[in-house]
Amino acid sequence: EAQVTQNPRYLITVTGKKLTVTCSQNMNHEYMSWYRQDPGLGLRQIYYSMNVEVTDKGDVPEGYKVSRKEKRNFPLILESPSPNQTSLYFCASSLGLYSGNTIYFGEGSWLTVV
Amino acid sequence: AQSVTQLGSHVSVSEGALVLLRCNYSSSVPPYLFWYVQYPNQGLQLLLKYTTGATLVKGINGFEAEFKKSETSFHLTKPSAHMSDAAEYFCAVSDNTGGFKTIFGAGTRLFVKA
Numbered sequence: 001e002a003q004v005t006q007n008p009r010y011l012i013t014v015t016g017k018k019l020t021v022t023c024s025q026n027m028n029h030e031y032m033s034w035y036r037q038d039p040g041l042g043l044r045q046i047y048y049s050m051n052v053e054v055t056d057k058g059d060v061p062e063g064y065k066v067s068r069k070e071k072r073n074f075p076l077i078l079e080s081p082s083p084n085q086t087s088l089y090f091c092a093s094s095l096g097l098y099s100g101n102t103i104y105f106g107e108g109s110w111l112t113v114v
Numbered sequence: 115a116q117s118v119t120q121l122g123s124h125v126s127v128s129e130g131a132l133v134l135l136r137c138n139y140s141s142s143v144p145p146y147l148f149w150y151v152q153y154p155n156q157g158l159q160l161l162l163k164y165t166t167g168a169t170l171v172k173g174i175n176g177f178e179a180e181f182k183k184s185e186t187s188f189h190l191t192k193p194s195a196h197m198s199d200a201a202e203y204f205c206a207v208s209d210n211t212g213g214f215k216t217i218f219g220a221g222t223r224l225f226v227k228a
Contacts, residue, residue: 004157035218040123040220041220042204042218042219042220042221043158043204043218044218045215045216048215058215090157090158100146100163100165100166100208102148102160102163103148103150103158103160103216105150105157105158105159106157107155107156107157108155108156108157
């Protein structure tokens with residue numbers, strides 16, 4: 001089954017404690033990205049990657065890091081989480097560099113920073 | 115720069131009534147337009163999209179949308195609402211500029227009354 005898998009789905013952590021949210025896709029997609037969803041703001045892109053070893057900032061990259069060492073994996077790293085990073089996070093992938101491509105989303109990761 | 119405006123953060127309809135969710139976009143070049151649906155505790159999934167060709171696009175679950183260039187709109191409709199349609203709906207726009215980015219609207223939550 002074609003899917004984007006992210007873990008953990010739910011996490012409560014404390015301010016400053018580094019955490020990683022993993023993301024993996026099994027569709028051989030070139031393009032992967034991370035979004036955060038906040039009430040009234042829709043989805044905002046954090047980082048994206050057009051291919052292995054190629055990453056770039058989205059609209060809200062501050063406080064986040066990513067890496068793309070393998071085509072299927074695109075982890076999101078919060079080096080020193082803060083309460084304003086409490087949000088619902090989505091990993092997503094699409095086939096390639098064509099704006100008409102469908103984006104496939106993971107089921108989301110609820111992150112609470114206290 | 116691209117932008118998307120969804121009119122109404124919440125829409126409530128009775129079961130069997132017409133569903134109309136409004137979306138207006140801004141794009142300097144011909145856009146690609148999408149509607150995604152998010153059911154509770156799930157990721158977003160594609161409902162329908164317009165890339166080129168016929169301006170009336172049919173999607174899953176009986177939904178359709180019409181691309182109106184003169185009105186810069188892409189409203190989503192369904193003739194008869196079903197309880198299972200209760201979800202959050204996101205309109206999105208992308209084009210071939212700016213890193214193939216997809217911009218999402220803030221979302222419209224649809225409530226269906228029995």
